[in-house]
Amino acid sequence: MPVPPSDFKQALSRFASGVTVVAVDVDGQTYGMTASAFLSVSLIPPLVLVSVAKKATMHAHLLAGAPWTASMLNAEQAALSNRFAGYGEAEVEWARDTGGGPRIVGAVGWVACSPFAAHDAGDHTLFVGQVEACGAEDSEPLVYFKGKYRGLVAG
Numbered sequence: 001m002p003v004p005p006s007d008f009k010q011a012l013s014r015f016a017s018g019v020t021v022v023a024v025d026v027d028g029q030t031y032g033m034t035a036s037a038f039l040s041v042s043l044i045p046p047l048v049l050v051s052v053a054k055k056a057t058m059h060a061h062l063l064a065g066a067p068w069t070a071s072m073l074n075a076e077q078a079a080l081s082n083r084f085a086g087y088g089e090a091e092v093e094w095a096r097d098t099g100g101g102p103r104i105v106g107a108v109g110w111v112a113c114s115p116f117a118a119h120d121a122g123d124h125t126l127f128v129g130q131v132e133a134c135g136a137e138d139s140e141p142l143v144y145f146k147g148k149y150r151g152l153v154a155g
Ligand SMILES: Cc1cc2nc3c(=O)[nH]c(=O)nc-3n(C[C@H](O)[C@H](O)[C@H](O)COP(=O)(O)O)c2cc1C
Pocket: 019, 032, 033, 034, 035, 036, 037, 038, 051, 052, 053, 055, 056, 057, 058, 081, 082, 084, 085, 086, 144
């Protein structure tokens, strides 16, 4: 018997994650999409993965092979997460020094990727990217848990 989608969503909402914005430049236009289904995959070669809904605008861009950058949002950038999830307005400052897709200035970390592989996964595709450049800052990350934005609790 299949798991009801509401049970699935509720269970997975208990997995705390960071929040990234995956971005590409295509034909002189910038597209960004908020994604928390992001993970480190391999060290040699350096690979990361993002899971993108087939119905998302970003899906076609990644399938076409656009280089992309994932910016890991900082604790002050919740408005950017909302903006790139399709609701709300927020000013964004892009930097184009990655050699790949644009990165968000002030993000706590970022990885610029060339396409490595794409794996079909139900209503999503798993896009594996090879990290060509990356960077890190010392700010606090934005955390997503139970459908809400949080900060880190010092342990
Ligand atoms: C915190 C958060 C995390 C999200 N993570 C993902 C994700 O990992 N993969 C995905 O496909 N959509 C994810 N979404 C939803 C997309 O951001 C949203 O559907 C997308 O921006 C819609 O873009 P479009 O209207 O241009 O297709 C997330 C949304 C939020 C608010």
